[in-house]
Amino acid sequence: MMRKKKTAVVALGGNAISRNDEEDTIPNQFKNTNRSLGGIVELIRSGYNLAIAHGNGPQVGNAVLRVELARDKAPILPLQICVADTEGGMGYMIEQCLENRLRREKIKREVVTIVTQVVVDKEDPSIKNPTKYIGQFYTKEEAKKYKKKRGWVIKEDSKRGWRRVVPSPMPLEIVEKDTIKSLVKNGIVVIAAGGGGIPVCRREDGGLEGVDAVIDKDRASAVLARDIGAELLLILTGVEKVALHFGTLLQRDLNEMTLPEAKKYLKEKHFPPGSMGPKIEAAISFLESGGKEVIITSIEKAFDSVKGKAGTRLVKGS
Numbered sequence: 001m002m003r004k005k006k007t008a009v010v011a012l013g014g015n016a017i018s019r020n021d022e023e024d025t026i027p028n029q030f031k032n033t034n035r036s037l038g039g040i041v042e043l044i045r046s047g048y049n050l051a052i053a054h055g056n057g058p059q060v061g062n063a064v065l066r067v068e069l070a071r072d073k074a075p076i077l078p079l080q081i082c083v084a085d086t087e088g089g090m091g092y093m094i095e096q097c098l099e100n101r102l103r104r105e106k107i108k109r110e111v112v113t114i115v116t117q118v119v120v121d122k123e124d125p126s127i128k129n130p131t132k133y134i135g136q137f138y139t140k141e142e143a144k145k146y147k148k149k150r151g152w153v154i155k156e157d158s159k160r161g162w163r164r165v166v167p168s169p170m171p172l173e174i175v176e177k178d179t180i181k182s183l184v185k186n187g188i189v190v191i192a193a194g195g196g197g198i199p200v201c202r203r204e205d206g207g208l209e210g211v212d213a214v215i216d217k218d219r220a221s222a223v224l225a226r227d228i229g230a231e232l233l234l235i236l237t238g239v240e241k242v243a244l245h246f247g248t249l250l251q252r253d254l255n256e257m258t259l260p261e262a263k264k265y266l267k268e269k270h271f272p273p274g275s276m277g278p279k280i281e282a283a284i285s286f287l288e289s290g291g292k293e294v295i296i297t298s299i300e301k302a303f304d305s306v307k308g309k310a311g312t313r314l315v316k317g318s
Helices: 026-035 038-045 057-069 079-104 140-150 177-185 217-227 259-267 277-288 302-306
Strands: 007-012 049-054 111-113 117-119 132-138 153-156 162-166 189-191 198-202 208-210 232-237 256-258 293-298 312-315
Touching (some): 007 217, 038 049, 038 079, 049 177, 049 217, 057 079, 057 132, 079 111, 079 189, 079 198, 140 153, 140 162, 177 189, 177 217, 217 232, 217 277, 232 277, 256 259
Parallel strands (some): 007 049, 111 189, 117 198, 232 293, 256 312
Antiparallel strands (some): 153 162, 198 208, 293 312
8 A cells, every 4th residue: 555645734934035134136036935945845855745835024015015106006906915916926936946946856746826815703803903014114204194094003113113004813714725635635736825825704695805914824824734634834934943032041942842831831921922923823723723743943954854853843742
């Protein structure tokens, strides 16, 4: 009998495509995308069935900025369309780069991008109290003007200036989950839930309706992994290992965490909301929903982490 292939969801962090230390041009985004694929190619080579999710933080902010610059000259695009646009454009970049790499290395696997809708609750608390910063910085005077003129919710961001905030509701379900699961099961590499996916809610008649919001990429990746029955969720970020007391003299890198330990450390505020917190929350959610393991590591150490040579592994434990 043939051994069943393992299924994994790989969540690429924003630094996979756009880097803070260089100009965010399309050629640079292609270069960075190519650079980020080494571990993914090795997973494919070793026989994994894969779905790939990715962040879109800088890109959707730039898309919103272009909409603002084109105000009164072109139709205004709502945030949900900006999310869809970046999901398609970035999926295209990852898809093309991965296809080219697989072809060069004579690995016969098809790659496809699915523009993914993700169900959220229209009564989610974040809808009424938006907290997710998006787009450019404004002066206090500009913030007041845009709040009045455009109806935006604008808050001060770490004393660096004022920015628009939008809802970031919790993802509940991947709309296209059956299609993605079928494709992945048949060996096709699927790029899905890009930027957290397009937030949609269900109407009373069962239909779908878009929501102007953004969904956390790691939380959406956990839902995607759950919905397609993946055994492994691999979250790639800017550090090799999760740490306690990060950035202090007491910093301690972790090789492994059990589910109870992850909950304890999260409660003790070792993982800030704006960085490692959502990743740990996503890991907890996936393990509690039936997933077997989560690995958090850097892009460079992706395949080494799967072999147990790097990263932080999260398991259910006792």
